[in-house]
Amino acid sequence: MTATIPGSAAPAVDSLQADASEAAPGGSRFRSLLRRPSFIVSVLIVVWWVVAAIGWHLVGLQPYAKTGELLASPTWAHPFGTDNLGRDMFARVVAGAGPALLIGPFGALLATIIGGALGLVAGYYRGVVDTLMMRFFDVLLALPSLIFLVVLVGAFGIGPGALILIVGILFAPGIARIIRAATLVEMGKSYVTAAKLQGERDVRILFRELLPNVLPNLVIQATLSLAAAVFITASLSFLGLGSQPPSADWGLAINENRVYLQTAWWTVVFPAVGVASLVVAANLIADNIREVSR
Amino acid sequence: MTAAAVQVDDLHVSYSTSRSSTEVVCGVSFSIAPGEAYGLVGESGSGKSTIAMALTGYRVAGATVTAAGLTVAGLDVLSLSAPELRAFRARRIGVVYQEPARALNPTMAVGAQVAEVFRLRGDDRRIARRETIAALTRVGLPDPAALSSRYPHELSGGQQQRVVIAMALAVSPELLILDEPTTGLDARVETEVMALIDRLRAELGFATLLISHNLPLVAAHCQRIGVLERGVLVEHGAAADVLLNPEHAYSKKLVAALPDLAFTTPRRAESPVRGATPLVTVTGLAKSYGGKRALDDVSLTIGRNEILGIVGESGSGKSTFGRALAGLLRHEGQVEFTDSFERRRPARPLVQMVFQSPDASLNPRRTVRQVFSRSIELLGGTGTAESLAESTGLDPALLELLPHELSGGQKQRVAIARAFAGPVPLVVCDEPTSALDVSVQARILDLLQELQERTGVSYVFISHDLAVVRRLSDRIGVLHEGRLVDLAPAEDLFTGRVDPYTESLIASAVDLRARAAAGS
Numbered sequence: 001m002t003a004t005i006p007g008s009a010a011p012a013v014d015s016l017q018a019d020a021s022e023a024a025p026g027g028s029r030f031r032s033l034l035r036r037p038s039f040i041v042s043v044l045i046v047v048w049w050v051v052a053a054i055g056w057h058l059v060g061l062q063p064y065a066k067t068g069e070l071l072a073s074p075t076w077a078h079p080f081g082t083d084n085l086g087r088d089m090f091a092r093v094v095a096g097a098g099p100a101l102l103i104g105p106f107g108a109l110l111a112t113i114i115g116g117a118l119g120l121v122a123g124y125y126r127g128v129v130d131t132l133m134m135r136f137f138d139v140l141l142a143l144p145s146l147i148f149l150v151v152l153v154g155a156f157g158i159g160p161g162a163l164i165l166i167v168g169i170l171f172a173p174g175i176a177r178i179i180r181a182a183t184l185v186e187m188g189k190s191y192v193t194a195a196k197l198q199g200e201r202d203v204r205i206l207f208r209e210l211l212p213n214v215l216p217n218l219v220i221q222a223t224l225s226l227a228a229a230v231f232i233t234a235s236l237s238f239l240g241l242g243s244q245p246p247s248a249d250w251g252l253a254i255n256e257n258r259v260y261l262q263t264a265w266w267t268v269v270f271p272a273v274g275v276a277s278l279v280v281a282a283n284l285i286a287d288n289i290r291e292v293s294r
Numbered sequence: 295m296t297a298a299a300v301q302v303d304d305l306h307v308s309y310s311t312s313r314s315s316t317e318v319v320c321g322v323s324f325s326i327a328p329g330e331a332y333g334l335v336g337e338s339g340s341g342k343s344t345i346a347m348a349l350t351g352y353r354v355a356g357a358t359v360t361a362a363g364l365t366v367a368g369l370d371v372l373s374l375s376a377p378e379l380r381a382f383r384a385r386r387i388g389v390v391y392q393e394p395a396r397a398l399n400p401t402m403a404v405g406a407q408v409a410e411v412f413r414l415r416g417d418d419r420r421i422a423r424r425e426t427i428a429a430l431t432r433v434g435l436p437d438p439a440a441l442s443s444r445y446p447h448e449l450s451g452g453q454q455q456r457v458v459i460a461m462a463l464a465v466s467p468e469l470l471i472l473d474e475p476t477t478g479l480d481a482r483v484e485t486e487v488m489a490l491i492d493r494l495r496a497e498l499g500f501a502t503l504l505i506s507h508n509l510p511l512v513a514a515h516c517q518r519i520g521v522l523e524r525g526v527l528v529e530h531g532a533a534a535d536v537l538l539n540p541e542h543a544y545s546k547k548l549v550a551a552l553p554d555l556a557f558t559t560p561r562r563a564e565s566p567v568r569g570a571t572p573l574v575t576v577t578g579l580a581k582s583y584g585g586k587r588a589l590d591d592v593s594l595t596i597g598r599n600e601i602l603g604i605v606g607e608s609g610s611g612k613s614t615f616g617r618a619l620a621g622l623l624r625h626e627g628q629v630e631f632t633d634s635f636e637r638r639r640p641a642r643p644l645v646q647m648v649f650q651s652p653d654a655s656l657n658p659r660r661t662v663r664q665v666f667s668r669s670i671e672l673l674g675g676t677g678t679a680e681s682l683a684e685s686t687g688l689d690p691a692l693l694e695l696l697p698h699e700l701s702g703g704q705k706q707r708v709a710i711a712r713a714f715a716g717p718v719p720l721v722v723c724d725e726p727t728s729a730l731d732v733s734v735q736a737r738i739l740d741l742l743q744e745l746q747e748r749t750g751v752s753y754v755f756i757s758h759d760l761a762v763v764r765r766l767s768d769r770i771g772v773l774h775e776g777r778l779v780d781l782a783p784a785e786d787l788f789t790g791r792v793d794p795y796t797e798s799l800i801a802s803a804v805d806l807r808a809r810a811a812a813g814s
Contacts, residue, residue, distance in 0.1 A: 189654035190647075194712065197620055198672040199643045212659035 032292050039288040042281035049278055053097035061091035063248045071264040081266035083257060093270045095248040099237070100278060102160055104230035107167025111229075112222040114168060115175025120206050120214070122176065123183025134180070137173035145170060149232065153241045163242065167232060171225040178221055182214040216293035220286050227282035234275045250274045299469050299501035300326040300349065303363035307344050307525075309356050318344050320525040326501045328468065331492075333504045333512035333533065335548070336522030337731035338702075342505045345522075346471050349503070350387060351379045367468040384414055388462025388500075392474035394454035398446040404457045405430070405442020411464040429460040434490055452483035456490065463494060470495075472504045476511065480607040480758065485802045488515050507731060509548055513537040521545045551736035552761075571632075573598045573719055573752050574619070578627035580776075581614050588614045589625070590776040596720065598632075601746060601753040603767030603784065605760055605799065611776040612756045616722040619754060620645040631719070642674045646713035648742075650725040652705035656697040662708050663693040666715065673716025685748075686711040687741060703734035707741065714745055722754045727762060739765060760803045764788070772796045 033039050056063070066086035067078075074081045080089035122130040140148070149170060156162035186192060187210075195205050236242035237251030245252065250271040257267035307319040319341040326332040336342045348359050351371045364371045367386040374382055391397045399407055405426050412422035430438035433456040446454055455475065462470055472491065476484035492515060495502055506512050512519050513533040520530035521544065529542040540546045574596040581589040589611040596602050606612045618625045631644055649655040656665065666679035675682075680690050686707045697705055706726065713721050723742065727735040743766060746753060757763045763770055763784075770787050772780040772795065779793040788800060 190649040190651065191655050191657040193622060194647065194649070194655055194709070195657075197622070197643055197645065197647055198669055198712075199641075200668075200672060209657050209660075213657065 029292050033288060036288050036292075038284050042284040042288070045277050045281040046285070049097040049101060049274075052094045053101045056091070056095045056098070061088070061094055063087060063091040063095040064246050067091075071260060071267070073264070074266055080270045081264065083253075083264075083267045084260060089266055089270055092248040092253060093250070093274050096250040096253060096271060096274055097278075099243045099247055099249040100230055100233065100275070103163045103167060103233040103242070104226055106164045107229045107233075108171065108222055108226040110164060110168030111171035111175055111225050112218060115172040115221070116179050116211075116214075116218050118172065119176040119179025120183055120210060123180040123187060124202070124206055124210065130180070134177070137176060140173045141177075145232070146235065149236065150239075150241065153236065158236075158241055158244075163233065163236070167229045170232070171229065175218075175221045175225065178217060179214055182217045183210055186210055186213050216289065220290050220293075223282055223286035223289065227279045227286070230275065230282065231279050297328075297368055298325040298365070299328045299330070299367060300324075300332075300503065301363055301365040302345075302349075303361060305345065305348060305361040305364060306359070307341070307348055308358050309354070310358065311356065315358075318525045319348070322522070322525070322527045324520055324527065324530060326469070326503060328501055329495065329499045330518070331495060331502045331504065331516040333506070333516030333519040334522055335506060335509050335512045335519055337507055337548075337733065339524070340522040341525040342522050343473055344525075346389070346473050346503065346505055349469075349471060350383060350389060384411075385465055386467055387469045387471065388465075388467040389471045389473065390455070390458050390462050390475045392477050394451060394458045395446060397458050398454060400446050403443050403445055404449065404454075408442070408457065408461050408464060411461055415465055425464070429464050430457070432463070432494070433457070433460045435460075450483075451479050452487060455479065455483075455487050459487075459491065459494075463498065463500070466498060467500055470500050470502045472502060472506075474506050475504070477506070477508070481760075482607065482798065482802045484511070491515070509537065509552060509732065521548065547733055551733040571598050572596070573600075573632055575630045576619070576628070577630075579615070579618055579629065580626040581611075581618060581623060587776045589618065591627070592773075592776075592778045593627075594771060594778065594781055596752050596754065597768075598719070598752060599746075599750050600769065601755055601767045603763035603770040604754060604756045604773060605758065605763050605770060606773035607758060607799075609775075610773040612758075612773050613724055614776075615773065616647065616724045616754060616756050619720070620647050620722050642716060643672070643718060645720045645722060646673075646718045648706075648710050648713055648721065648723045648726045651729050652702050652709055653697070653729075655709045656705055658697050661694055661696055662688070662700075665708060665712055666693070669712045669715035673718060675716035677715075682711050682715055686714070686745070687737075701734075702730055703738060706730060706734075706738055710738070710741060710745070714749065714751075717749075718751060720752050720754065722756070724756045725758070726755075728757070728759070735762070742766065760799060772799065 064087065067088045068082045068086050070082065070086045071084055072078055072082045072086075078088050078090065080093060082088055083092065118133060122133045149166065152166045152169065153162075156166055192205065192209060195209050200209070233242055234249075234251035234254075237247075237249045238255045240252075240255065243249035243252050245256070253271040254268055254275075257264070257271075261268050302325065303323050305319055305322045306317060308315050308317040310316070318339075322341075322345060324332070334342045334345065344357075347354065348361075348364065349366055349371065351374060353359060359372065361372060367382075369378075369382055369386070371379075371382070398404065405423075408426045408429055409419075409422040412425045413419070417425065426442055427438045430442060435441055435453060435456050441449075441453075446457075449457065459475075470491075475491075476487050479487065488511070491502065494500075502516075504512055504516055513536065516533050518530065519533050519536050520527050521536065521540075521542065522528070523544045529536060529540065529545045536545060537549060540549045572595045576595070577593045579589055579592040580587070592611075592615060594602075604612045604615060614623065617623045619629055621629070662683070663679045666682050669675070670677060670679070670682065677685070679693055683690050683693055688704065688707050688711065692700065692704060697708070700708065710726070726742070727738050730738060739762065742753070742755075745751075753766070755763060755766055764787075767784045769781065770784050771778055772787075772793065774793075774795045780787065780796045782790060782792070787796065792800075
């Protein structure tokens with residue numbers, strides 16, 4: 001049944017009348033994002049952590065020095081209290097954004113590039129390449145990610161470069177599968193056939209015709225893997241496989257202070273809020289993008 | 295006249311979003327007598343489906359319905375409470391939608407779906423079962439007992455639509471609303487389904503409201519018709535009158551735009567050189583999909599300058615034929631171009647295609663100018679994006695727009711222009727006008743004809759619509775189950791000796807128009 005919606009077909013054929021009811025890409029999508037409070041708040045949170053990660057030492061915060069009593073509860077001087085070595089928790093939480101935002105975003109970016117390229121190629125060429133790639137990814141995705149991660153850490157070490165590579169490898173298969181599915185949908189449309197018929201080169205079809213149309217999917221996947229990557233790196237630090245003391249890393253801080261949870265809750269809760277706010281904000285951004293690009 | 299089955303006075307429907315409100319039905323009034331067949335014709339966006347929904351008391355979110363009077367089967371639809379509305383829909387009206395496959399629940403056997411109607415009426419299981427068989431028998435389905443345990447996907451499109459009709463008529467409604475009931479069905483199936491509805495109306499005495507974009511169809515099956523243009527009922531009257539002597543400018547346009555089977559093409563006769571020298575020789579072309587023969591040993595030649603029409607029902611292999619010609623499929627048999635083209639340097643594409651759906655055939659992220667510039671480059675054309683736009687009747691101001699900002703007709707013009715961006719000897723048009731409104735269709739056909747005359751390309755014009763094919767083609771080939779059952783000059787096909795299958799195709803197409811003209 002066709003529900004007749006105003007403007008869904010402009011009656012005047014050769015007029016300039018634009019069709020306002022269809023989902024408009026580009027500018028108006030961006031404007032509708034700006035009308036969503038959860039999107040704005042999430043972006044502000046992410047921006048805050050980015051600024052914190054880059055600018056904490058410019059404002060005189062001292063995350064590594066003893067600046068007060070041991071395990072002092074929150075006061076005006078130390079709004080988040082102090083830890084077992086008398087270090088200011090506020091300074092440590094702010095500085096902790098650094099390691100969290102080093103591994104996560106670059107790892108997610110690497111995963112997006114690898115996964116996006118492989119997904120496009122698999123969806124475009126189909127056949128043997130596609131089958132081999134997808135079965136291999138199925139195997140990778142079947143492994144419990146944390147165990148897989150521990151093995152990779154054993155193989156590559158725990159330097160920032162190695163961790164970025166590991167996060168990239170860990171998230172690429174999932175992204176590749178989503179992008180492959182999106183590519184297959186686009187392949188069914190005749191504009192791809194038309195491009196092939198015109199003798200367009202494969203590389204151009206992949207990157208000029210297909211990529212712009214799967215881009216919203218790719219952005220959503222990138223944001224979701226950013227959230228997951230932040231979470232994973234915090235987990236690694238918690239397990240002692242990531243940042244090492246005296247780093248202000250949130251995961252590390254939670255592990256170091258978990259014995260004080262009952263007596264000095266602030267030493268655990270504030271780093272945990274740091275991880276949670278970044279992960280939730282990234283997820284909300286992805287959700288909002290998905291909703292407007294529909 | 296006793297109380298009308300439907301009485302609509304000054305109906306207004308508007309859709310509002312947070313920012314704007316658009317009136318899609320503006321002051322429509324009409325009435326349908328009991329047992330009468332009334333038709334509403336209009337192009338997409340004219341508000342015809344919205345009227346149907348208003349009659350059933352169904353309100354789409356954001357829609358505001360007001361009317362001086364909206365009475366269906368003696369009930370004021372707008373004042374009914376929710377339970378009354380439910381009872382009204384269950385007992386008094388039946389609706390048949392465009393796509394039967396979507397109107398049926400794919401996870402339920404069709405018998406159970408029909409039985410549900412009787413169960414809701416309060417019948418027990420045994421009676422419901424018996425009534426279901428009776429309902430399926432009435433709509434002419436073979437072996438109803440066995441068929442009732444099958445699932446929708448196991449039935450053909452025509453059979454599915456019969457099941458939907460059986461459901462709609464199960465409780466003997468006073469009004470049957472048919473919203474594009476045969477769009478998407480083949481011509482022969484369409485004839486059968488409409489004949490069934492006519493027969494049932496005569497037997498059971500319900501009134502019908504037939505809504506369609508297809509003027510001849512509506513004219514052939516309705517006593518009176520109304521023509522809708524952008525929510526306004528611009529003309530109404532007896533079916534034959536509207537079809538033969540339209541008064542309003544819009545109705546005249548609609549009628550004039552109809553491709554007519556009686557249309558003679560003198561233009562063709564004047565140019566005997568057309569197709570004299572061969573361009574493409576096809577020998578033994580065949581293609582199977584998983585053991586099923588989609589195309590079976592098709593051999594023919596396509597001449598230079600020639601327009602070869604290919605007709606057939608869905609599944610006849612006509613699209614497969616077009617794709618094989620374009621080199622998009624691996625196939626058996628040969629497709630050979632005349633030497634001079636094969637040796638062209640630099641190598642350029644020999645075949646371009648124009649597709650059915652203008653929405654899918656343009657990349658939503660590329661502007662018209664980007665599409666044109668790249669096509670000219672790839673096909674070795676000499677023009678500019680502006681000259682290409684001009685030659686296909688597109689305003690150069692449209693060049694900077696994205697496809698979603700264009701109308702359906704404009705999109706199809708862009709898709710056609712793309713195929714003509716360079717010197718290509720053969721253009722395959724696969725149902726290029728099937729997704730368009732009639733008035734747009736006529737203009738696109740004019741454009742294709744004009745471009746062909748100007749550039750001297752050859753067309754393979756694929757369509758299920760005989761009238762459209764006849765209007766353009768020099769020769770017509772008929773495909774049936776993958777085989778080429780007929781291939782003859784366009785005029786001979788309609789007058790000469792042809793395959794029985796071709797005869798039945800022509801008969802169902804002619805029948806509709808003849809009956810429409812004769813009035814019912």
